Amino acid sequence: MTTERAEKAETDVPAVGDVDAGALGPLETVIASQVKRHRIEAEISAAELANRTGLSKAMISKIESASTSSSLTTLQRLANGLNIPVTALFQGADTEREATLTRAGEGSVTVRSGTRHGHEYRSLGSLNRRERAIGPTLVTLTSASDVFPQFQHAGTEFIYMLEGRMVYGHGSYEYELGPGDSLVFEGEGPHGPLRLVELPIRFLAVTAP
Structure with a gap:
């Protein structure tokens, strides 16, 4: 050879x-x-x-x-x-992964304290197979109601202002937020809108374990 x-x-x-x-x-x-x-x-x-x-x-x-x-x-x-x-x-071999697509204007509305008072909490999706997945929510406040719910939960939360102005409380602190402002905080402390300065108000809230 x-x-x-x-x-x-x-x-x-x-x-x-x-x-x-x-x-x-x-x-x-x-x-x-x-x-x-x-x-x-x-x-x-x-x-x-x-x-x-x-x-x-x-x-x-x-x-x-x-x-x-x-x-x-x-x-x-x-x-x-x-x-x-x-x-x-x-690339492309691991395709069995869960994802959730939420189109503009869609998403399930969750009922919370204040929902009937001009406070809308619209879930933007979730992962059913993940026990500790993030939870994105679009919050819309259209009425200066007397009811301002305070929340407490494990993990952390991130909010990003899209429209309007409000004073947001976390524990003993107050933060005035406008479009483009963001806030990251520990969810265990009582938190939520305190005063609605300029309506309508829309912000993205993302909770993470």
Whole structure:
């Protein structure tokens, strides 16, 4: 066997851990898609990628068609050849994640003390599978009612003023807030609007465990 033929034969041998299989899982499909996408974006032919990685063109074809399971060594070679981090080859593999989309004007209205007095608390979404997820709420105050509910809860809270002006209390402190102002505080202390200076008032409140 000539030296040239020996070198070609070596590149056709899968790295340790590479497995040919008839029915591979979704991970191989994701890797195949990412390798092909990055190769095309870099304007690299399959032959050039094979030359850069030391793999054969046939192996590159198998990887891009998701007909082989690549070892970590092979994945590192591919990442180096494409000049990308190896983690980029797994992008999109972990897709089973919960998310909540709330369109403008949507969101469930939660009933709290003061709700019937011109105070609206509209939940902007939640994650059911997370016990300690943040809780974003859009608060709208349209009436200078005598009822100003005070809240206490575990964790921290962040509020960001969108419209209007108000004096917001936390514990023994008072803060006058206008559009663009924000406040972060410990939720255990009694807190809530004290005086509504300029109506209507809208602010985003985000609670975190």
